[in-house]
Amino acid sequence: MTDATTATGPDDASGPLLSANNIEVVYNRVILVLKGVSLSVPRGGITALLGANGAGKTTTLKAISHILKGERGEVTRGSIVYDGTETESLTPSDLVRKGLVQVMEGRHCFEHLTVEENLLLGAYTRSESRAERREQLDKTYAYFPRLRDRRHTQAGYISGGEQQMTAIGRALMARPRMILLDEPSMGLAPQLLAEIFGIVDRLNREEKVSFLLAEQNTHAALKHSDYGYILENGRVVMEGASEQLTENSDVKEFYLGLGESGRRGFRDAKHYRRRKRWLS
Amino acid sequence: MDELYFFLEVLIGGLLSGTLYSLVALGFVLIYKASGIFNFAQGTMVLFAALTFVGVLELGAPALLAAVVTLAVMVVLAFAVERFIFRHMVNQPQVILFMATIGLAYFLEGLGQTIWGTEVHVLDLGIPDRGLWLGPILVSQFDLVAAAVVALLVAGLGVFFRTTTMGRALRGVADDHQAALSIGIPLHHVWVAVWSVAGFVALVAGLVWGSKLGVQFSISLVALKAIPVMIIGGFTSIPGAIVGGLIVGASEKLAEVYLGPFVGGGLENWFPYMLAMLVLMVRPEGIFGEKIIERV
Numbered sequence A: 001m002t003d004a005t006t007a008t009g010p011d012d013a014s015g016p017l018l019s020a021n022n023i024e025v026v027y028n029r030v031i032l033v034l035k036g037v038s039l040s041v042p043r044g045g046i047t048a049l050l051g052a053n054g055a056g057k058t059t060t061l062k063a064i065s066h067i068l069k070g071e072r073g074e075v076t077r078g079s080i081v082y083d084g085t086e087t088e089s090l091t092p093s094d095l096v097r098k099g100l101v102q103v104m105e106g107r108h109c110f111e112h113l114t115v116e117e118n119l120l121l122g123a124y125t126r127s128e129s130r131a132e133r134r135e136q137l138d139k140t141y142a143y144f145p146r147l148r149d150r151r152h153t154q155a156g157y158i159s160g161g162e163q164q165m166t167a168i169g170r171a172l173m174a175r176p177r178m179i180l181l182d183e184p185s186m187g188l189a190p191q192l193l194a195e196i197f198g199i200v201d202r203l204n205r206e207e208k209v210s211f212l213l214a215e216q217n218t219h220a221a222l223k224h225s226d227y228g229y230i231l232e233n234g235r236v237v238m239e240g241a242s243e244q245l246t247e248n249s250d251v252k253e254f255y256l257g258l259g260e261s262g263r264r265g266f267r268d269a270k271h272y273r274r275r276k277r278w279l280s
Numbered sequence B: 001m002d003e004l005y006f007f008l009e010v011l012i013g014g015l016l017s018g019t020l021y022s023l024v025a026l027g028f029v030l031i032y033k034a035s036g037i038f039n040f041a042q043g044t045m046v047l048f049a050a051l052t053f054v055g056v057l058e059l060g061a062p063a064l065l066a067a068v069v070t071l072a073v074m075v076v077l078a079f080a081v082e083r084f085i086f087r088h089m090v091n092q093p094q095v096i097l098f099m100a101t102i103g104l105a106y107f108l109e110g111l112g113q114t115i116w117g118t119e120v121h122v123l124d125l126g127i128p129d130r131g132l133w134l135g136p137i138l139v140s141q142f143d144l145v146a147a148a149v150v151a152l153l154v155a156g157l158g159v160f161f162r163t164t165t166m167g168r169a170l171r172g173v174a175d176d177h178q179a180a181l182s183i184g185i186p187l188h189h190v191w192v193a194v195w196s197v198a199g200f201v202a203l204v205a206g207l208v209w210g211s212k213l214g215v216q217f218s219i220s221l222v223a224l225k226a227i228p229v230m231i232i233g234g235f236t237s238i239p240g241a242i243v244g245g246l247i248v249g250a251s252e253k254l255a256e257v258y259l260g261p262f263v264g265g266g267l268e269n270w271f272p273y274m275l276a277m278l279v280l281m282v283r284p285e286g287i288f289g290e291k292i293i294e295r296v
Helices: A057-065 A092-097 A115-122 A130-143 A145-149 A160-172 A190-206 A218-223 A242-247 A249-254 A271-279 B002-035 B042-058 B063-089 B094-116 B141-163 B165-175 B177-182 B187-213 B219-233 B238-263 B267-282
Strands: A018-027 A031-041 A046-050 A073-082 A100-103 A178-182 A210-215 A227-232 A235-241 B131-134 B137-140
Touching (some): A031 A057, A031 A210, A046 A190, A046 A218, A057 A100, A057 A210, A092 A100, A100 A160, A115 A160, A115 B165, A145 A160, A160 A178, A160 A190, A190 A218, A227 A242, A235 A242, B002 B042, B042 B063, B042 B187, B063 B094, B131 B141, B141 B165, B141 B238, B165 B177, B238 B267
Parallel strands (some): A046 A227, A100 A178
Antiparallel strands (some): A018 A031, A018 A073, A227 A235
């Protein structure tokens, strides 16, 4: 950015596609979950949001997609800007229409609908012709050939990996510009995970979809992203280009399980040291 | 041989009257599936629709116009219910939503009385109510027509749910609210849609019941029969509502005729509830109730 003071409009292609500025989230009016998180996702980028269970990754994504409102959560401070527009007054449906789609943790397929019905519902917000929808469906099947074989099966009965594919495919049907992808690795075998991350990479390259990827699997997430944020206790404690984070000794020790003295588990890390280094 | 014919006559009569129970149960199932709300006001909606229809008819409108007007009123009602009640109750426990529908039931009953008065109205849709001999078996022509109407309605709903985007969205929301939100399905649209459809079903039920019994307040009590129907058929299943209605209709008539003499009659009123209790013990989700899909 050349001039930080100029407001970025929707047509300004230079600003980030998404930015969250110092957002604070409170659940049930009392529980402070996010304590001032700032992050941004550049146009065409894959940004990783890392951290342990309960660090606030999912809450951050839900705050961005506005699904939080339905769960007694509330953004009490800060702002979220998507494509140059402040999103505060928009509904989740408005955001999907603008191309910001979330793939939730745990897949959340419509279990009693067939795979194809799941995918078709992904295009709910699109007012497009039958032919256009068909074309997008074919494209989705091209990315996920397994889903074509399972198209008439109820989504509740397909495998976890296929459900993850259905969830991503369903988001793809909305013709997204940005996907908030929450914990795709959950419960998946490494080989499947590699397949899914491979597709994420392709969607990023070929469809120009940007990703904000929340992951506990730090290794895989850093490998497939350009930039990463590490979240701990509702705060960003570290950020940087993904290669740098991979090389960082703290990340290695606490998230990748590689200490200076060889392999070590997260459990062995001295708790006081982590706090001292990152929170002081 | 006469014994057999008599049995068949009772059975067929029961099945046909059972379709009317199905009709009321259908309204409950629709709303329950899409929003998880057990809509206590469904019976009152049936009454309200019938009252409105008769009221408009008595103002001198032709039947078709009266039906269209009533349908419009039911859609407005759906909007109002979403806007003024459920929008403010997102994320409340189910029992709170249920309580709200009890309030709605009393409100609608009062509103109907205020507008259209309390006397019994006769509703004659010109459906012949004579006996019809099918070979040696006597069936009610009215019940046959009613059953055909129900069949048509169910087929129509089936097509709506399978092939239209709104229909799929309704099923999707019934499955997973959050997922529906995440792909941009606005929940309030869906709620308005499903209450409108339930209003339409209530109208059809109101017309059929109204022309059978007269449009009066006891119609809303008929809805209570829908409860054993749903317990037997399953709360989340449209085929369940149909089959449940048939079972209730047939079993109560058969019980009345064959077991009645031994206990002094009056079985018809409580037999379905006892049957429902048995089903609850053996198969709590009902015959067609959706089991929670669990992969191993």
